[in-house]
Amino acid sequence: MYRIIFVCFLFSFNSWADCFSYKMKPYKVIRKSASQVIIASAKDSELSSLFFCSMKEKVFVCHGDDDSGSFKLDDKRIKFTSDVILGVPDGPSEVIQFKEAKSIELKACTK
Amino acid sequence: MLKVGVAMRILFVLFIFYTLNLYAEQRYELNRGISLLNQSSGQTIDIQPEQNLQFEIAGEGSWFYRLRVFNSDGTERAGDFISAKSNIDNGFVYASLLDQYAQAAEAISQGGDPPSSPDCPPNGERDNGTISENCQIPGTDAEWQAKCEQLYSSNIPEDALNYALKVMKLNATSFRTNKCFDSQGLKQSNHPSMMGMTGDQLENGLLANGLPNKCQMVINDTDDRSPSSGGDNCRGRMYYIDLCQGSDAVVVEDYFNLGTGTCRSGRNGFRNGDGLHTTVKGAFFTHNEAFDFTNTTTQTSQYNAVARQVQNAGGPRRASAVHLFGLQNTNNLASITGKYMHVSPHRSSWGCPSIKPENYYMIESLANSGPSLVLNWGREGMEDIETCTE
Numbered sequence: 001m002y003r004i005i006f007v008c009f010l011f012s013f014n015s016w017a018d019c020f021s022y023k024m025k026p027y028k029v030i031r032k033s034a035s036q037v038i039i040a041s042a043k044d045s046e047l048s049s050l051f052f053c054s055m056k057e058k059v060f061v062c063h064g065d066d067d068s069g070s071f072k073l074d075d076k077r078i079k080f081t082s083d084v085i086l087g088v089p090d091g092p093s094e095v096i097q098f099k100e101a102k103s104i105e106l107k108a109c110t111k
Numbered sequence: 112m113l114k115v116g117v118a119m120r121i122l123f124v125l126f127i128f129y130t131l132n133l134y135a136e137q138r139y140e141l142n143r144g145i146s147l148l149n150q151s152s153g154q155t156i157d158i159q160p161e162q163n164l165q166f167e168i169a170g171e172g173s174w175f176y177r178l179r180v181f182n183s184d185g186t187e188r189a190g191d192f193i194s195a196k197s198n199i200d201n202g203f204v205y206a207s208l209l210d211q212y213a214q215a216a217e218a219i220s221q222g223g224d225p226p227s228s229p230d231c232p233p234n235g236e237r238d239n240g241t242i243s244e245n246c247q248i249p250g251t252d253a254e255w256q257a258k259c260e261q262l263y264s265s266n267i268p269e270d271a272l273n274y275a276l277k278v279m280k281l282n283a284t285s286f287r288t289n290k291c292f293d294s295q296g297l298k299q300s301n302h303p304s305m306m307g308m309t310g311d312q313l314e315n316g317l318l319a320n321g322l323p324n325k326c327q328m329v330i331n332d333t334d335d336r337s338p339s340s341g342g343d344n345c346r347g348r349m350y351y352i353d354l355c356q357g358s359d360a361v362v363v364e365d366y367f368n369l370g371t372g373t374c375r376s377g378r379n380g381f382r383n384g385d386g387l388h389t390t391v392k393g394a395f396f397t398h399n400e401a402f403d404f405t406n407t408t409t410q411t412s413q414y415n416a417v418a419r420q421v422q423n424a425g426g427p428r429r430a431s432a433v434h435l436f437g438l439q440n441t442n443n444l445a446s447i448t449g450k451y452m453h454v455s456p457h458r459s460s461w462g463c464p465s466i467k468p469e470n471y472y473m474i475e476s477l478a479n480s481g482p483s484l485v486l487n488w489g490r491e492g493m494e495d496i497e498t499c500t501e
Contacts, residue, residue: 035299035301040409048409049409050407052298052449054299063385063447063448063449064448065304065407065448065449065451066407066408066450066460066462066463067370067372067385067386067387067388067389067448067449067450067461067462067463068386068461069385069386070385070386081385082385082386083386083387085386085388088410088413088457089368089455089457089459089460089461090457098386
């Protein structure tokens with residue numbers, strides 16, 4: 001039983017390990033480390049936010065600091081659970097609306 | 112005739128002193144609960160009438176009576192006990208009568224008429240020299256309580272101060288406001304702001320004996336918007352309080368940044384949600400270790416500059432930040448949504464009660480002596496702290 005769980009975990013983790021960034025037009029989803037993901041605007045690299053993720057039931061659950069929003073992520077799909085905001089206070093920012101982007105397929109994966 | 116009048120007055124004074132002497136040996140019982148400070152041990156104890164203790168007044172200071180405490184079997188408790196006069200006057204049977212006699216004796220000895228009734232402050236006014244119940248917090252000494260009382264003369268709104276002190280008192284010796292704080296989840300222990308700590312370690316380790324830091328705390332008044340916010344309403348009034356430095360209470364007034372979801376469009380109010388950029392109201396306890404906010408943001412160049420500012424001001428080279436654990440239903444998402452108290456170069460925030468870089472020492476102090484109390488307060492929308500207290 002434990003072996004099965006371990007193999008499942010390895011499979012899940014490896015599918016992440018093979019893929020460092022995803023295309024989600026017009027945004028870039030960049031996996032910085034095992035638990036950190038950056039979402040950046042494709043138009044303006046200054047518009048980005050850092051999210052911290054933890055594995056829950058084979059899905060990464062990610063929360064932004066400074067109230068930047070939250071989403072769930074696996075290797076094929078990103079599912080927003082709140083508005084996600086890129087940018088900085090007092091500066092330009094961009095909101096990915098929760099209602100308009102509840103679930104978006106990650107089109108491609110690049111290293 | 113004059114001699115008879117003088118003799119009558121002397122007799123009256125002697126009578127009063129005789130009566131006082133009787134009362135000095137009088138033992139009293141309680142008609143309501145009071146707090147006593149044992150100066151020998153530095154501990155404050157709460158006593159209830161059901162304990163059937165008896166008391167003798169052994170002396171007095173400007174604001175307190177010194178007491179001898181006797182168990183129900185007549186044995187005396189060891190210790191050097193004092194309690195605020197307001198406690199005794201209201202809590203002891205006969206105590207107010209004793210005060211009245213003392214005032215009468217003093218007035219007569221000075222050649223005046225005895226007062227017809229004890230002097231009582233009008234409702235709502237504070238009597239100088241007394242310690243309010245809010246300041247009688249277990250684990251604090253008489254000096255701390257006197258400084259606490261001074262806070263009522265500062266600019267801190269009285270309701271905000273009362274709220275903060277109530278949170279401190281409820282959690283003085285054990286973590287009692289524990290019913291709501293982690294129901295929505297906390298950050299993972301491997302997050303840079305958590306420094307390896309888990310919720311269990313916070314609740315059953317750091318807070319096992321109650322809130323450790325009774326010296327420093329922060330009260331943010333979300334209603335008092337500073338004009339220094341540049342006209343966009345995004346700065347509120349912050350009070351940094353230190354009750355352990357110097358001979359008087361220290362209150363530093365400055366600003367904290369509000370979340371743009373609250374202060375710009377205002378459409379999100381103070382909602383406790385994710386991705387809303389709101390300031391959230393309620394009481395928080397801090398982590399006991401500060402961290403570098405640069406590690407949790409993509410604004411690396413901006414916060415590296417802030418870290419240099421902190422270093423130039425005499426602090427460590429980091430953008431000082433401390434994790435906040437919201438204790439109430441109105442703010443318990445603060446941990447998982449990363450609403451920290453941190454230094455910031457901005458004029459607003461995305462929900463963090465951020466402060467100016469020169470005030471880094473406040474964050475470092477709250478963390479080093481922590482966990483500490485931070486309160487985001489407003490006249491409206493404050494949840495009763497008892498709701499989340501066991």
